[in-house]
Amino acid sequence: MMNKLVCLLLAVFSFTSAAQPPRKAAIASAHFLATEAGHEILAKGGNAFDAAVAVSAVLSVVEPQSSGLGGGGFYLLHRASDGKQVMLDAREEAPQAAHRDMYLDTNGQVVRDWLLNGPKAAGIPGLPAGLVHLNRHYGRLSLAEDLAPAIRIAEQGFPAYPRYVEAIKRKIDVIRRYPASQKAFLINGRVPKVGDIIRRPDLAKTLKAIARKGRAGFYQGPVARKLVKASRKHGGIWTREDLKKYQVKERAPIITTYGGKTLVTAPPPSSGGIALATMLNILSAWDLKKMAKTDPAKRVHLTVEAMRRAYRDRSVYLGDPDFVDIPVKRLIHPYYADGLRASIRDDKAMPSNLLPGLKHAPQGNHTTHFSIIDKEGNLVSATLTVNTSLASGFVAAGTGVLFNNEMDDFSAKPGQPNAYGLIGGEANAIAPGKRPLSSMTPTFVMGPDDVAVLGTPGGSRIITMVLLGILDFYDGHGPASWVSLPRYHHQYLPDAIYLEPNALNTDIVKQLEQRGHRVVRMSHPWGFMNATWWDKHSGQTKAASDPRWTTGKGEVK
Numbered sequence: 001m002m003n004k005l006v007c008l009l010l011a012v013f014s015f016t017s018a019a020q021p022p023r024k025a026a027i028a029s030a031h032f033l034a035t036e037a038g039h040e041i042l043a044k045g046g047n048a049f050d051a052a053v054a055v056s057a058v059l060s061v062v063e064p065q066s067s068g069l070g071g072g073g074f075y076l077l078h079r080a081s082d083g084k085q086v087m088l089d090a091r092e093e094a095p096q097a098a099h100r101d102m103y104l105d106t107n108g109q110v111v112r113d114w115l116l117n118g119p120k121a122a123g124i125p126g127l128p129a130g131l132v133h134l135n136r137h138y139g140r141l142s143l144a145e146d147l148a149p150a151i152r153i154a155e156q157g158f159p160a161y162p163r164y165v166e167a168i169k170r171k172i173d174v175i176r177r178y179p180a181s182q183k184a185f186l187i188n189g190r191v192p193k194v195g196d197i198i199r200r201p202d203l204a205k206t207l208k209a210i211a212r213k214g215r216a217g218f219y220q221g222p223v224a225r226k227l228v229k230a231s232r233k234h235g236g237i238w239t240r241e242d243l244k245k246y247q248v249k250e251r252a253p254i255i256t257t258y259g260g261k262t263l264v265t266a267p268p269p270s271s272g273g274i275a276l277a278t279m280l281n282i283l284s285a286w287d288l289k290k291m292a293k294t295d296p297a298k299r300v301h302l303t304v305e306a307m308r309r310a311y312r313d314r315s316v317y318l319g320d321p322d323f324v325d326i327p328v329k330r331l332i333h334p335y336y337a338d339g340l341r342a343s344i345r346d347d348k349a350m351p352s353n354l355l356p357g358l359k360h361a362p363q364g365n366h367t368t369h370f371s372i373i374d375k376e377g378n379l380v381s382a383t384l385t386v387n388t389s390l391a392s393g394f395v396a397a398g399t400g401v402l403f404n405n406e407m408d409d410f411s412a413k414p415g416q417p418n419a420y421g422l423i424g425g426e427a428n429a430i431a432p433g434k435r436p437l438s439s440m441t442p443t444f445v446m447g448p449d450d451v452a453v454l455g456t457p458g459g460s461r462i463i464t465m466v467l468l469g470i471l472d473f474y475d476g477h478g479p480a481s482w483v484s485l486p487r488y489h490h491q492y493l494p495d496a497i498y499l500e501p502n503a504l505n506t507d508i509v510k511q512l513e514q515r516g517h518r519v520v521r522m523s524h525p526w527g528f529m530n531a532t533w534w535d536k537h538s539g540q541t542k543a544a545s546d547p548r549w550t551t552g553k554g555e556v557k
């Protein structure tokens with residue numbers, strides 16, 4: 001009798017708790033053509049992973065200021081059929097001829113131009129290998145099918161839009177140095193106007209070579225020869241061997257729990273997952289949801305103190321895990337967070353220089369993030385980059401490929417800040433074949449009731465944006481709120497809280513200053529968060545794109 005009752009209860013329980021598959025797929029990306037391409041591929045019978053290939057490839061055409069074949073990225077995947085969770089590390093890699101002092105002049109000073117502009121700034125690209133790997137191991141359609149929308153758009157053209165035009169204007173001096181860059185980004189030598197149709201025939205040819213030959217279409221053969229020739233002609237150091245040996249790496253995600261949900265997020269060479277785990281472990285001691293109502297200034301203060309400590313660890317410990325030993329277990333352990341929390345006072349900011357660590361010490365949205373949920377419950381959270389806006393500004397003749405400037409994510413000299421004001425030391429020093437430390441933090445938050453897929457561009461601020469988005473999810477809000485929420489940021493050094501315009505009211509700012517925080521109000525917002533959400537009870541899905549940049553033309557669907 002008792003057994004029957006237990007069985008009955010179990011049956012009722014498992015019936016009510018069974019997840020409803022998503023009723024429709026949800027995609028949020030930085031451009032409506034990319035989101036449309038993702039849905040086109042799903043309609044053809046592809047899964048979320050095929051859609052991710054299509055979305056990435058279209059973004060490489062229509063949003064070259066943010067990501068592309070000459071760049072890299074991280075794909076966080078969840079496969080519904082067997083629950084496999086993995087991060088594809090398609091991060092750029094330092095060429096074999098790279099060495100630790102390669103960006104120092106004869107006086108030992110960092111030459112920012114070498115790190116940011118031209119082919120010397122570029123690591124060996126990972127994105128093409130990432131697309132091929134994603135299609136081959138996780139997709140259902142052929143690579144040619146997944147790449148077809150991007151090839152079509154590169155050939156037929158897309159209308160120039162304000163963010164694209166602005167990116168070209170900002171990089172014009174570098175573009176003018178290189179004929180192939182002018183061909184790719186200018187029209188008869190002038191900056192395009194909004195609405196001009198942009199065609200990228202050379203890039204279409206490179207995409208076709210990948211569609212036909214897979215990896216070899218990019219990393220070997222005519223495309224590889226052109227990339228290396230162009231690099232060396234203009235002062236770069238790439239070799240054919242560097243390209244041939246590039247490999248995507250499958251990495252186990254960082255997994256941590258917070259408030260009854262599981263976070264699945266980016267492991268090294270991203271610093272994001274470890275920093276998120278540290279921050280959430282520190283914050284787990286308080287009821288932040290309640291505090292948002294009772295003492296919002298204290299909530300910001302405690303969150304900032306968690307940020308400060310996690311970013312200190314970033315600068316001291318983190319780098320490419322294939323080159324440095326990272327004490328991951330310790331850094332993400334709740335006991336370690338207990339130790340960090342013990343030095344946090346309610347009433348006072350702790351100056352960063354009192355934390356043991358390095359003695360030395362931001363910007364926009366020139367990277368791209370998209371989030372996908374398909375009807376089978378497969379999830380993709382992908383952050384892709386060429387680093388700063390329009391990257392190195394260098395296009396290799398005959399390929400349409402814009403070289404990244406990801407080498408700036410290394411620590412070119414201990415204690416010297418990079419483009420995001422981040423400092424680093426030994427763990428992130430340049431070495432041949434090493435991958436530069438990243439802040440990109442593609443993330444899933446998986447709870448019993450619902451699932452969040454989120455991430456954003458924004459350099460060093462990525463990690464704190466993802467944290468604030470996650471905390472907002474725990475406050476009970478949906479994706480439209482996570483992406484639009486006002487942002488604040490602290491990264492250990494410089495020792496200040498950075499605020500978006502109107503992020504915090506004057507009363508809260510005053511209370512933070514009374515605790516000893518330096519508060520810097522920035523004149524412009526940051527980030528371009530794209531998120532999706534799935535309610536497991538109803539099967540409802542939602543997609544949301546950052547209102548700071550959304551045009552309303554269909555970035556979400």
Ligand code: DON
Nearest residue numbers: 364365366367438439458459
């Ligand atoms: O991997 C990183 O952390 C950087 N290269 C990301 C750059 C970025 O988000 C640019 N947007 N402002």
